Amino acid sequence: MNTPLLLLGILHTSPLEIASFVLAVTMVLLNIRQSPWAWLFSITSAALYAIVFYQAKIYGDMTLQFFFIAVSLWGWYQWLFGGNEHHGVVVTRLTRRGIVHTGAAWLITWLAVAVLLETLTDTDVPRIDAFLTAGSLVGQFLLSRKKLENWHLWIVIDLIYIGLYIHKDLYLTALLYAVFVVMAIVGLQAWKKSLAQTRTGQPSPQ
Structure with a gap:
């Protein structure tokens, strides 16, 4: 299943990495559209990438995939039944306190x-x-x-990931994260429009 192969005569990859790539791209596309089905693809992609990263000895990322699975189950529930009226959460911005808490959580978890x-x-x-x-x-x-x-964070994170995956010879995954950067920019603009529509009382596109 994970025998190395040469993709397009350029990228050394494996069937497992290709499957993870396709699932991850589909997941982000659905995230941009705010479709709850994104979480199903997130769970599947994370499970496959856990194997890919284990083989590459990127153990932090490997462990991260299991957290992704757990958070994806919670996120799926939030998108379907979260919010004050249990009709699903809507796009909002972080408060100043939320930004401070986010930065502190990142620092503490990093250490x-x-x-x-x-x-x-x-x-x-x-x-x-x-x-x-x-x-x-x-x-x-x-x-x-x-x-x-979340899109601001992903743009920064994905840019750095590109270098890490090139260093680890995961070239298809590096390409995936370059695609993720572009998709995160698109997602940011789409969610800004959704936020504006929510504030004016217009229905958000699903």
């Missing part, structure tokens, strides 16, 4: 994960792996609550 990776694993990229793992957890939480700022 904790870095210690664990340096102590318990043989990874050669513990600090950057921990930084991106922590940021991804925070970003996923914000996405679950439909906070507009």
Whole structure:
């Protein structure tokens, strides 16, 4: 299933990485449209990427996939039944306090994960792996609550991930994250429109 192959004569990859790639792109497209089905693709993609990252010895990212699965189940519920009237959450912005809490959560999680990776694993990229793992957890939480700022985080995180995956010879995944950057910019603009429509009382497109 995961035998290495040469894609388009350029990218060394595997069937497992290709399947994860397709599922992840579909997930983000559905996120942009605010479709609850995005979470199903998130769960499936995360399960496959856990295997890919284990084989690449990117253990922070591997562990992150299991958190993604758990958060995706919670996010699925939030998008369907969250909010004050239990009709699903809508796009909102973080308050100043929320921004401070987000930054603190990222910093604390980064330090904790870095210690664990340096102590318990043989990874050669513990600090950057921990930084991106922590940021991804925070970003996923914000996405679950439909906070507009989740897209800002993903743009920064995905740009750094490109370099990490090139370093690890995961070229298809590096390409995926380059696509993610573009999609995050599109998602940011789409959610800004949704937020404006919510504030004026117009229905948001699904």
